[in-house]
Amino acid sequence: MSDLDEFKATYFDECSELLIELEEQFVAIEEGDKSSDRMNAVFRAIHSVKGGAGAFGFAGLVGFAHEFETLLDYVRNDKIEMNEEVITLCIRSNDLIADFVEAAKVGEELDEDYGAKEKARFISLVKENSDGENDDGEPMEEFDIDFTPVMVNVEEDVAGATKDGWLVKFTPHRELYASANDPLLLLRELAEIGEIEVKAVLNNVPTLPDFEPFGVYCAWEISIFGEAANEKIITEVFEFVDGDCDLEISQIVAQESEELLDEELEDAPSFADLAAAIPVDVPATKKEKSATKKADNSAKKPAKAPVAGVQSIRVDLDKVDRVVNMVGELVITQSMLTQQMDDHLKHQYQELVRGLEVLATTTRGLQDSVMAIRAQPVKSVFSRMPRLVRELANKTEKKIKLETVGENTEIDKTVIEQLSDPLTHMIRNSADHGIESVETRIANGKPETGTIRLSAEQAGGSILIIIEDDGAGINRERVLQLARDKGVVGEDQQLSDEQIDNLIFAPGFSTVEEVSDLSGRGVGMDVVLSNINKIGGSVLVKSWPGKGTRMTLRLPLTLAVLDVMLVKVGGCPYVIPLSSIVETIQNSRADFGQLPTGAKVLQVRGEYVHSIDLATRFELPNEVDNKDRFVVLCETDGTNKLAIIVDSIIGQQQVVIKSLEENFERIEGIAGGTILGDGSVGLIVDVQGLRNDPSVHRKANAA
Amino acid sequence: MRILTVDDSRTMLSMLQHTLSSAGFEVSQAEDGQQGLDILSKEEFDVVITDINMPVMDGIEFIKNVRSSGKYQSLPILILTTESSREKRDQGRAAGGTGWIVKPFDPEKLISVINRVVH
Amino acid sequence: MEALHINNDSNESEIAEANSLQLIAFSIGEETYSVEITTVREIRAWNGATPLPNTREFVRGVINLRGTIVPIFDLRARFGEGQTSPTKTHVVVVMSVGEKFVGILVDAVSDILTISKDDVHPVPESNSSGDGELLRGIITHNSRMVGLIDLQAIVAGAKLED
Numbered sequence: 001m002s003d004l005d006e007f008k009a010t011y012f013d014e015c016s017e018l019l020i021e022l023e024e025q026f027v028a029i030e031e032g033d034k035s036s037d038r039m040n041a042v043f044r045a046i047h048s049v050k051g052g053a054g055a056f057g058f059a060g061l062v063g064f065a066h067e068f069e070t071l072l073d074y075v076r077n078d079k080i081e082m083n084e085e086v087i088t089l090c091i092r093s094n095d096l097i098a099d100f101v102e103a104a105k106v107g108e109e110l111d112e113d114y115g116a117k118e119k120a121r122f123i124s125l126v127k128e129n130s131d132g133e134n135d136d137g138e139p140m141e142e143f144d145i146d147f148t149p150v151m152v153n154v155e156e157d158v159a160g161a162t163k164d165g166w167l168v169k170f171t172p173h174r175e176l177y178a179s180a181n182d183p184l185l186l187l188r189e190l191a192e193i194g195e196i197e198v199k200a201v202l203n204n205v206p207t208l209p210d211f212e213p214f215g216v217y218c219a220w221e222i223s224i225f226g227e228a229a230n231e232k233i234i235t236e237v238f239e240f241v242d243g244d245c246d247l248e249i250s251q252i253v254a255q256e257s258e259e260l261l262d263e264e265l266e267d268a269p270s271f272a273d274l275a276a277a278i279p280v281d282v283p284a285t286k287k288e289k290s291a292t293k294k295a296d297n298s299a300k301k302p303a304k305a306p307v308a309g310v311q312s313i314r315v316d317l318d319k320v321d322r323v324v325n326m327v328g329e330l331v332i333t334q335s336m337l338t339q340q341m342d343d344h345l346k347h348q349y350q351e352l353v354r355g356l357e358v359l360a361t362t363t364r365g366l367q368d369s370v371m372a373i374r375a376q377p378v379k380s381v382f383s384r385m386p387r388l389v390r391e392l393a394n395k396t397e398k399k400i401k402l403e404t405v406g407e408n409t410e411i412d413k414t415v416i417e418q419l420s421d422p423l424t425h426m427i428r429n430s431a432d433h434g435i436e437s438v439e440t441r442i443a444n445g446k447p448e449t450g451t452i453r454l455s456a457e458q459a460g461g462s463i464l465i466i467i468e469d470d471g472a473g474i475n476r477e478r479v480l481q482l483a484r485d486k487g488v489v490g491e492d493q494q495l496s497d498e499q500i501d502n503l504i505f506a507p508g509f510s511t512v513e514e515v516s517d518l519s520g521r522g523v524g525m526d527v528v529l530s531n532i533n534k535i536g537g538s539v540l541v542k543s544w545p546g547k548g549t550r551m552t553l554r555l556p557l558t559l560a561v562l563d564v565m566l567v568k569v570g571g572c573p574y575v576i577p578l579s580s581i582v583e584t585i586q587n588s589r590a591d592f593g594q595l596p597t598g599a600k601v602l603q604v605r606g607e608y609v610h611s612i613d614l615a616t617r618f619e620l621p622n623e624v625d626n627k628d629r630f631v632v633l634c635e636t637d638g639t640n641k642l643a644i645i646v647d648s649i650i651g652q653q654q655v656v657i658k659s660l661e662e663n664f665e666r667i668e669g670i671a672g673g674t675i676l677g678d679g680s681v682g683l684i685v686d687v688q689g690l691r692n693d694p695s696v697h698r699k700a701n702a703a
Numbered sequence: 704m705r706i707l708t709v710d711d712s713r714t715m716l717s718m719l720q721h722t723l724s725s726a727g728f729e730v731s732q733a734e735d736g737q738q739g740l741d742i743l744s745k746e747e748f749d750v751v752i753t754d755i756n757m758p759v760m761d762g763i764e765f766i767k768n769v770r771s772s773g774k775y776q777s778l779p780i781l782i783l784t785t786e787s788s789r790e791k792r793d794q795g796r797a798a799g800g801t802g803w804i805v806k807p808f809d810p811e812k813l814i815s816v817i818n819r820v821v822h
Numbered sequence: 823m824e825a826l827h828i829n830n831d832s833n834e835s836e837i838a839e840a841n842s843l844q845l846i847a848f849s850i851g852e853e854t855y856s857v858e859i860t861t862v863r864e865i866r867a868w869n870g871a872t873p874l875p876n877t878r879e880f881v882r883g884v885i886n887l888r889g890t891i892v893p894i895f896d897l898r899a900r901f902g903e904g905q906t907s908p909t910k911t912h913v914v915v916v917m918s919v920g921e922k923f924v925g926i927l928v929d930a931v932s933d934i935l936t937i938s939k940d941d942v943h944p945v946p947e948s949n950s951s952g953d954g955e956l957l958r959g960i961i962t963h964n965s966r967m968v969g970l971i972d973l974q975a976i977v978a979g980a981k982l983e984d
Contacts, residue, residue: 003721006717007714007717007718007721010713010714010717011714014712014713014714040758041758043756044711044756044757044758047756048711048712048714048715050785051712051714051715051785051806051807052712052714052715054785054806054807055714055715055718055806055807055808177776178770178776178799179770179780179796179799179800179801180775180776180777180778180779180780180799180801180820181779181801181802181820182777182820182822184822185819185820185821185822189819239802240796240801240802240803240819240820243796244796325889329889572872572873573872617875618875618876619875619876620873620875658889658890658891659891660884660891662890662891662922663890663891663892663893663922663923663924664874664884664891664892664893664922664924664980665980665981667874667875667876667877667981668876669875669876670874670875673872673884673891675886675889679886680870680872680885680886681871681872681883681884681885681886681891682872683872683874683875
């Protein structure tokens with residue numbers, strides 16, 4: 001990556017953070033908190049966005065941001081009131097800034113009049129409220145120069161060499177020195193313009209008893225000769241000290257000026273005279289002081305003091321990923337070692353066993369710590385949602401409000417990245433199908449503004465993300481009918497309310513006949529489900545007709561490592577996440593029955609649980625006698641259970657999750673792959689997926 | 704030569720860092736005026752470049768504090784300013800700033816301004 | 823046979839003419855097939871694979887390639903000539919297809935051929951066994967017919983879909 005690209009990347013990173021902050025600040029301002037801190041913060045944020053944009057030449061963005069910034073400057077200086085209109089304008093403009101940034105990022109140009117309306121409003125607001133002064137477009141102030149044009153008679157040949165030059169009379173004030181400007185440096189600059197002759201003007205220098213160390217007594221007269229010398233260039237040399245000195249720039253008329261200078265010089269006492277007058281030690285003058293300081297600087301070695309107050313460091317994500325991967329491998333290796341221990345070895349090498357146990361604990365701790373490094377607050381994903389909801393409300397002409405809770409809940413960064421699409425989709429779904437139109441809501445006695453509530457919390461070993469709306473709930477009749485039409489559900493199949501609700505996740509299912517512009521696009525909830533499953537999570541829908549819908553996303557805390565139970569089916573190794581397992585039962589002791597629909601169920605503790613024979617489901621040979629097989633009773637989401645029949649149970653271990661889709665495709669019933677202790681690939685059973693598998697409900701599972 | 708850069712925009716800090724270190728400077732960074740003061744109190748610098756708009760302590764305050772401490776009378780402080788904020792620039796100078804650099808900055812210009820105010 | 827890594831960079835620099843192709847040829851029974859050497863990442867001995875449920879018979883399963891899961895396709899089965907019964911002498915050629923890595927199971931790797939693009943002839947239409955769809959072309963080399971494999975076609979349609 002070239003340097004420029006790196007800077008751009010840093011800039012875009014910074015912009016995302018700033019945009020998130022802006023969103024937060026405006027939400028607070030909207031709710032009434034208009035403290036000056038907030039006003040300054042939003043100003044600074046847009047100022048920074050503008051600054052970088054200027055550096056990279058993003059013209060559209062600079063133009064828009066500039067006017068926005070001016071408005072915010074006026075607001076923070078109390079020149080414009082942050083009333084409802086202005087707040088709405090700002091929030092809208094925030095969104096536009098995000099668009100400009102995004103366009104700049106991908107290298108696209110937005111329409112010329114993008115944001116023109118808002119921009120015009122900025123300008124008019126500023127104009128209305130400005131009291132005459134306006135920083136914009138003011139040209140650089142010219143220096144006040146005592147300039148008396150002197151006629152030079154070119155034809156006259158004056159005896160002796162005539163030099164055309166400039167005379168600079170320069171008298172610094174105290175302020176000039178106080179701002180660390182140095183006449184010596186200014187003189188040096190003048191010397192670069194042309195040949196100079198410097199004369200010190202010392203008539204103001206008092207005798208030593210009256211001499212103040214920080215007093216300012218010296219002035220200079222500099223003659224500059226040469227082609228490059230002109231008034232403008234000379235003026236520029238003094239631009240930084242404008243106002244902190246007396247400056248006269250005039251053109252030299254050869255001999256005349258020289259005479260003048262000589263006269264002045266004669267009057268001034270020489271410094272040597274002054275010095276000679278007093279025998280005592282002279283307190284160092286400024287010039288000497290700076291000389292000694294310089295000597296000090298070169299002699300002293302600056303100590304390398306640690307910078308205080310740094311509480312965070314920026315690390316390349318690549319580096320973190322490498323560490324995470326290595327820790328993952330470490331977990332596998334440690335697991336392998338433990339596996340190699342058979343009872344005999346365990347007995348003989350107790351110390352070794354203990355050592356391995358400590359290793360296991362330490363590895364676990366290391367793994368947790370490393371995952372915590374990559375953990376980030378969900379805020380970054382949540383922050384995009386308010387804008388999404390605003391747009392949806394606009395497009396559908398409904399009134400929708402978004403509430404967010406728990407934005408500081410932390411999730412692994414890789415999980416967060418995968419979260420954005422599903423969340424967007426589910427919120428679109430709520431806005432599109434859940435929340436009713438204003439009229440309908442009022443007619444049903446609901447408040448006209450629908451609410452979508454987005455929350456994140458940690459629950460046990462998972463993160464729960466819940467999207468709830470107070471809309472109309474799922475239209476179960478229509479969903480069931482559609483499912484029957486598409487053959488997803490058998491004609492006579494009876495499903496519970498909950499099962500019907502979860503049908504919206506079935507493959508190829510869409511509750512809308514025409515693909516709606518917002519949530520359709522040919523991408524259904526089944527893709528949402530598969531994306532979530534891909535990262536080891538699950539989704540559950542609950543709906544209350546007329547009242548609302550709740551979708552619960554359960555995500556693993558860490559993506560990389562999973563505690564599993566290793567089983568064998570048809571001679572092949574499979575693993576089932578331990579978090580899904582309730583208990584294991586010997587097949588011979590299991591109480592199986594059959595539902596009227598023909599589906600096989602397990603009867604356990606008064607409950608009927610659907611069961612599935614993995615060998616049949618995965619079309620593997622039955623290698624073990626039925627009586628020797630095992631039933632693994634699994635649970636997904638606290639309520640739904642599934643009984644999985646396997647050939648044998650090998651044991652528990654920790655594995656690192658690897659993607660199957662990376663080089664292949666998603667397979668129903670399989671959540672991913674893992675590398676087992678012996679280096680071979682084990683497949684992770686997708687319990688949630690099997691639970692919703694239609695074959696579970698059909699007659700397919702003959703005992 | 705050691706230079707302290709003070710700016711709340713990390714894009715700006717990183718661009719300054721790049722330009723200055725390529726020119727042979729040793730660069731230290733601070734994100735606001737307070738951090739700038741902290742670093743200044745612990746290390747020696749030949750010149751400081753500071754932004755104006757920063758959280759916690761802005762550039763004007765920072766310059767005032769530096770000057771009033773009495774220790775840094777001859778430490779050149781350059782203000783990072785934008786074209787249109789003359790007012791801020793003058794405020795910065797009045798507070799004791801030595802000179803200024805307009806942003807977005809041209810790398811060559813940056814170096815030449817630094818050379819103007821430093822021995 | 824140890825895993826043999828193909829360093830593609832040096833090979834590419836040897837290809838002076840834009841018109842020439844370098845191929846790796848391998849055998850399935852009596853037939854010879856080939857792929858462009860630039861697509862080959864690695865050649866390994868067969869060491870088992872975990873079967874994948876609900877996939878077609880030519881999907882042998884998946885293997886662990888240095889921490890990544892890679893699917894293995896039985897080339898013989900893909901051509902409809904029955905399943906291979908692989909032993910340690912059989913070979914898996916790991917290749918990149920688009921952004922993915924896949925492995926194909928073959929009997930043995932024979933040699934590396936350098937041919938010119940003009941030597942690649944289109945596949946005759948009459949091929950009834952459906953082989954034609956899986957090949958990009960046919961080359962005649964030393965009076966042998968060598969099929970040039972269309973990787974995308976080989977790996978398509980791997981899932982058992984209704």
